[in-house]
Amino acid sequence: MPNPQENAAAEEARLLARSGAGDREAFRLLYARYSAPLFSLAVRMVGNIGEAEELLQDAFMKVWRNAASYDPRKSRPFTWAVTVMRRTCIDHLRRRSRLPVTTPLLEDDTAIDRSGGDVVRRSAEASEDSELVRGAIAESPPNQRRALELALFSGMTHAEIAGRLGQPVGTVKSWIRRGLLDLRATLTEPTP
């Protein structure tokens, strides 16, 4: 029997297919589901609410234009949208010709909140899930955690991360792989 995440992914894949066919209502439903996490990702990557909004617009324009090419065999719908958002932010950061000083995932983000964004009210379930993720990352070795954060949110290439951390590229790749797999293992453990 499909789990709730699989059901949600299937529904979002249908919304993408409908958006690709020009269905504005489906596109609005996708926006309702994805805009807050993608906007939060953009805020985290570029560190500026105004720029993040511009980039969110650009990313959703790409979602609209490219929805018809989405292939569910290659990625989950949300992962596909995250990739679109990350690419948009990374292109922007590279044009800006400097990389942001990334902050740890565990850091309180209220400094960003004060600049104008409205914090989303989150369900208890979503909050618990976030706590699990944060806990898993907090428990990981510092180098592994830093490499994963840079890989996810800085826009740096692996070679650039290696340079920043003063480690060989192979070591950095290994830390990133280990970080993602450790996170996966934690998240798949049954809740007591």
Add this chain to the structure above:
Amino acid sequence: MNTQLEELACLYVLDRLDARERAAFEARLAHDPDLAATLREIEASLDRSVRALAQHEPPAGTLERIEARISGSRQAAAEPPSRGAAPMWAAAARWGAAAAVAVGVGLIAVRSLQRAPAEGRPFVVVVGLDSLRSRLAEVPVQERPRDADASFIQLATLAERFWEKPDDLPFRLDSAGQSGRGYALFDPGSNQGFIAIRQLPAAGRGKEYRLWLLDTASGKVREAGVLPAAAAAGGLYFFSVLPATSAKPGSPDFFVTAEDTGSPLSALPRGKVVLGESRS
């Protein structure tokens, strides 16, 4: 699942594979259920990491602005973004108004490229660059790319061909008496391209080379990126630019300037033009 495949799956999810590696990974994915399962789990890790960030709602009216852009509403395009953020290329547009005058004088346009990318036969714009001038040409391509990835592969293939066989270029790269030479390939449909540097002097201390796209109809300039220091030794580099804000963009021209290292976003091109038409 072996370590190498897991690492490949991580790189795929993090969008760190090049076009060829990605195509090979997806080909394997199609008939390897274990790899597909591992990929799904890594994707779940990424997705939940994103959802674990402190969540912010986008400013009110963002969806309406996106829908207005989809509809091509000029009124919405002119509306300033909320919270006082300046449009990214507003400053460049001010410079562009003056630059447009110079464009008409020295630019050697091989052919008119006024056609909108969505109409007519698909083509890639090729711009020959040396230290004195630009030369524009269009190279027909077999089919219109269905998305940005397909465009990337098409451009990369063409860029590699021109790199290996410069005689296939629609113009001759004349190096006599020039301090720099190269060319840019650009797909107006996906707003991405490659710049090939064949010859370029070192940027010098405190300077970096920046690539710019000039819309020759409106005179608006878009920054296309910073060339790595190693570019002076020659090479092929990918770039992408924001879409043109004009409903009918003109021919894209390119030029490279030497700017102060670390100049801020949206800084105007102020440094010496080292490749492309001189505007001094």
